[in-house]
Amino acid sequence: MLDVLRRIVLEVSAANNLTEALEIIVRRVRQELQIDVCSVYLRDTASESQQQMLLMASEGLNPESIGQVAMKAGEGLVGLVAERAEPVNLENAPDHPRFKYFPETGEERFHAFLGVPIVHHRRLLGVLVVQQRERRSFDDEHVAFLITLAAQLAGAISHAELSGEVSNHRGQIKQENLQISGIAGSPGVAVGKGVVAYTLADLDSVPDKAPDSIKAEEAAFKRAVASVQAELDEIKQRMTAVLPAGEQLLFDAYAMMLRGDSLIKRTIDHIHSGNWAPAALRDTVRENTRAFDEMEDPYLRERAADVRDIGRRILKHLQAPSIAEEKFPERTILVGEDLTATHLAEVPPERLVGVVSSRGTGSSHVAILARAMGIPAVMGVEDLPVGRLEDRELVVDGYRGTLYVQPSPELLEAFKHLQEEERELTEGLRELAQEPAITTDGIEVPVYANSGLLADIQPSLQSGADGIGLYRTEVPFMIRERFPGEGEQSRIYRDVLEPFDPKPVILRTLDVGGDKALPYFPVVEDNPFLGWRGIRITLDHPEIFLTQLRAMLRASVGLSNLHIMFPMIGALSELKGALQLLQRARDELLDEGYAVDMPKVGVMVEVPSAVYLAETLARRVDFLSVGTNDLVQYLLAVDRNNPRVAALYDGMHPAVLHALKQAAEGAHRAGKSISVCGEMAADPAAVILLLGLEIDALSVSVASLARIKWVIRSFSRERAKELLDQCLTMEEPVAIRALLDNALVQAGLGGLVRAGKN
Structure with a gap:
C-alpha cells in the first residue's frame, strides 16, 4: 500500500x-x-x-x-x-x-x-x-x-x-479576500499591485539540447555573466543611498559567486560535454544547491536561494538579452517563491511598498533588509500561488504575517483607512517620542531601541530612544562570507557606541544557531532550536568569542556606555565561563596598553531554566533582559518560524505571564534591574502587564518606540498592577487580551489596539 x-x-x-x-x-x-x-x-x-x-x-x-x-x-x-x-x-x-x-x-x-x-x-x-x-x-x-x-x-x-x-x-468569478497566512517578516501594512520576480527565467523548465556550436554557447554564457556582473554593480551603487557599506557586502558575495569555479567553470564544462548553455547552467545550479536544500537549517537553505538567484539572472540574459528593464507600478508588492536581497534592490525604493515570499523566515536576508528599509514583509507563505499574483491587487499585513489577494472594495478601504490612521498616529506621536516615558504616577521607564544594522543607528538617534537596548551583533556576521576580524568588528561597534555616548548601548554577543546560521560556519542538526546555539557555540569556540569581546572592549575606549549581554544562558556554569573569558579579554588588552574599563554585564532570560535561576544569575551580573521571542517559543514548545503552529504562539499565555513575574521578582530580590527586549515590549497591551510587573526598561524597534512611550505615559503603575492581578487569575490568552485591549480603549489609546480587530 x-x-x-x-x-x-x-x-x-x-x-x-x-x-x-x-x-x-x-x-x-x-x-x-x-x-x-x-x-x-x-x-x-x-x-x-x-x-x-x-x-x-x-x-x-x-x-x-x-x-x-x-x-x-x-x-x-x-x-x-x-x-x-x-x-x-x-x-x-x-x-x-x-x-x-x-x-x-x-x-x-x-x-x-x-x-x-x-x-x-x-x-x-x-x-x-x-x-x-x-x-x-x-x-x-x-x-x-x-x-x-x-x-x-x-x-x-x-x-x-x-x-x-x-x-x-465551475466558471465562477475569482474569489475576493483570499487570506493566506505566513510569518511576519517586517511590520506594517501595504496595499499595492503584485509583481512576480522572474516569471520568465525558470531554470527547472529548461530542456536538454545539443548545441549547434560549443564556442557560440560558451561565448553567450560569458556575455550573460558579464551582463549580470554589470547589473549587480549598478544595483550596489543604487543601494548606497539606502544601506551603509557594511550591509552592501551581500552584493560583493554575489559578485564572488560570479567569479567562482563552482559556477562558471562547471557550466563551461557542461557545455563542452554537449549541452547548450541554459541546460548547462541548470545542471550546475542544481549541483550547487542540492546539498543546501537537503539541510534542516533555514539559513543554509537561504544560501541555496542565493545560488538560484544568480542562476536565474544569467538565464534571463541567455533567454532574452534584449528584454527591456521591467516596469514597476507606483505601489509595487514584490512576490516570489524564493526572494533574495537583490530582488528588493532591483525595485526603485520609492515604488516598493511590500514584500511577500513563499520561503524564508524573519531572519532571512530579505526580512532583515525589509525591516531596515521600513517595508512590510510576509515570509514563509507555504500555499502561495506565486504564478497567479502578477498584477493582482494585494494587501500585505506585516504585523500578523497575512496576505490578502484580490481584496474587496470594503476590505481595501478598511486597510487604506488603517494606513491613514497609522500615518496620522505616527505624525501625532512624533513630538511625544522625544519626551521621557513617565507613568502618570511619576515613574520613568526608559525605552531603548533594538538594532542589528548600522542603518538603524541614525533613525534610532532621531527617534528619541534612551539608548540601544539590544544590538544584534550576529547580523554583521551573517552578511559576510567569513568571520569578521577584531579590527573590523571594533570599527562596527564603535560606530554604534559613539553616537549614543553617554546613553547605554547593549551589545549582545554572537547569537547564531537555530534559525540564524552563518554560511561559512554551518551547524546542521536535527533540532537546531534545542541544539548548539548562542552562548553554547561561543563557549565551545573561545577563539571566536575572545575576538568579539576584545573588539567590543577596544571599541569602548574613551566612552562610558558599553554594556555586554550574553544570550541563551541556561546554567550558572555558562555564565561563569563567559565572565571568565570577558575578564581574560580585558586583561589582555590592558597588557597591550588599551585603557579599557570593565563594562556592565547582563544576561538574557530566554531559556526557561533562566527564569528559575533569575535571582542566582542576577547576583553575578549588572542586569537581566528578557528575550520574549525565544522564551515564549520554549515555554509553549512552538516554533515561532513555523506558520503551521503560529496560532499557538501567544505572549499572553498565562504560563508566559507567570514566568515573567518570577523572573522580575528574582532580579529585584538580587537588587538588579530587568528589561524586556522581545516582541512583547512592542505590544501595547503587553506593555501594561510589563509596567505592572515593574519591568525597569523596554527595548523596541524604532517604528514602535513612540507608541510604547504613549502607553507608558497613559497609565499609572498602580493601575497596571491592578490589571496584572486580574490577568494572573485568568486561564485563556484571549480573555487576557480582551481585558487589556479594553483598558487601552478606556485610556484613549484605541488606535493602538491590534490591527487584527480592524
Whole structure:
C-alpha cells in the first residue's frame, strides 16, 4: 500500500491543475483498491455559507452528475463525514438513517461506503469516498490508506483553492479576500499591485539540447555573466543611498559567486560535454544547491536561494538579452517563491511598498533588509500561488504575517483607512517620542531601541530612544562570507557606541544557531532550536568569542556606555565561563596598553531554566533582559518560524505571564534591574502587564518606540498592577487580551489596539 500511495502522490504532484489531480486520484484509487466507485466532494466556496459539499470528481458514478450534485451541511452520508470530521465505514449504506439518494448519480447499485474527511490545518476541505456493489465493511488497511491519501491531497486542494482553480473550474468569478497566512517578516501594512520576480527565467523548465556550436554557447554564457556582473554593480551603487557599506557586502558575495569555479567553470564544462548553455547552467545550479536544500537549517537553505538567484539572472540574459528593464507600478508588492536581497534592490525604493515570499523566515536576508528599509514583509507563505499574483491587487499585513489577494472594495478601504490612521498616529506621536516615558504616577521607564544594522543607528538617534537596548551583533556576521576580524568588528561597534555616548548601548554577543546560521560556519542538526546555539557555540569556540569581546572592549575606549549581554544562558556554569573569558579579554588588552574599563554585564532570560535561576544569575551580573521571542517559543514548545503552529504562539499565555513575574521578582530580590527586549515590549497591551510587573526598561524597534512611550505615559503603575492581578487569575490568552485591549480603549489609546480587530 505504501508503494501505491507513493506512486499516486507523485502522479498527483505532477498534475497541471486541480481537476487533473482529482481525476488521477479517483482513477488510481479505484484501480488499486479494485473497487467500483471513488469520488471526491469539495467544500463549495461559491456557496454563501461555504458549507455545501459539491461532487468534483468520480470514477464509477454517472459523469454527468459531476459538478451538479451538492449536499448541504449535515446532509447525506458525505455530510455526516464532514460533520464528524472522521471516517464513516458502512457495510450497507442505504440502511443508514442519514443516507440520501441522488438518482442522477446512478449509485443505487452500490452498498458498501467508506468516506474520509480531507482536512488542512484544522479546516475541512472535502470528503474522499469509495463505494462497492457488494455488502462489506472496508478493512483497516483500506481505511488507513484513504486517510493517508486524503492528508496528502489536502495541501494540493488548499493551494488550488487559493489559486482560484476551484472557482474557475465551475466558471465562477475569482474569489475576493483570499487570506493566506505566513510569518511576519517586517511590520506594517501595504496595499499595492503584485509583481512576480522572474516569471520568465525558470531554470527547472529548461530542456536538454545539443548545441549547434560549443564556442557560440560558451561565448553567450560569458556575455550573460558579464551582463549580470554589470547589473549587480549598478544595483550596489543604487543601494548606497539606502544601506551603509557594511550591509552592501551581500552584493560583493554575489559578485564572488560570479567569479567562482563552482559556477562558471562547471557550466563551461557542461557545455563542452554537449549541452547548450541554459541546460548547462541548470545542471550546475542544481549541483550547487542540492546539498543546501537537503539541510534542516533555514539559513543554509537561504544560501541555496542565493545560488538560484544568480542562476536565474544569467538565464534571463541567455533567454532574452534584449528584454527591456521591467516596469514597476507606483505601489509595487514584490512576490516570489524564493526572494533574495537583490530582488528588493532591483525595485526603485520609492515604488516598493511590500514584500511577500513563499520561503524564508524573519531572519532571512530579505526580512532583515525589509525591516531596515521600513517595508512590510510576509515570509514563509507555504500555499502561495506565486504564478497567479502578477498584477493582482494585494494587501500585505506585516504585523500578523497575512496576505490578502484580490481584496474587496470594503476590505481595501478598511486597510487604506488603517494606513491613514497609522500615518496620522505616527505624525501625532512624533513630538511625544522625544519626551521621557513617565507613568502618570511619576515613574520613568526608559525605552531603548533594538538594532542589528548600522542603518538603524541614525533613525534610532532621531527617534528619541534612551539608548540601544539590544544590538544584534550576529547580523554583521551573517552578511559576510567569513568571520569578521577584531579590527573590523571594533570599527562596527564603535560606530554604534559613539553616537549614543553617554546613553547605554547593549551589545549582545554572537547569537547564531537555530534559525540564524552563518554560511561559512554551518551547524546542521536535527533540532537546531534545542541544539548548539548562542552562548553554547561561543563557549565551545573561545577563539571566536575572545575576538568579539576584545573588539567590543577596544571599541569602548574613551566612552562610558558599553554594556555586554550574553544570550541563551541556561546554567550558572555558562555564565561563569563567559565572565571568565570577558575578564581574560580585558586583561589582555590592558597588557597591550588599551585603557579599557570593565563594562556592565547582563544576561538574557530566554531559556526557561533562566527564569528559575533569575535571582542566582542576577547576583553575578549588572542586569537581566528578557528575550520574549525565544522564551515564549520554549515555554509553549512552538516554533515561532513555523506558520503551521503560529496560532499557538501567544505572549499572553498565562504560563508566559507567570514566568515573567518570577523572573522580575528574582532580579529585584538580587537588587538588579530587568528589561524586556522581545516582541512583547512592542505590544501595547503587553506593555501594561510589563509596567505592572515593574519591568525597569523596554527595548523596541524604532517604528514602535513612540507608541510604547504613549502607553507608558497613559497609565499609572498602580493601575497596571491592578490589571496584572486580574490577568494572573485568568486561564485563556484571549480573555487576557480582551481585558487589556479594553483598558487601552478606556485610556484613549484605541488606535493602538491590534490591527487584527480592524
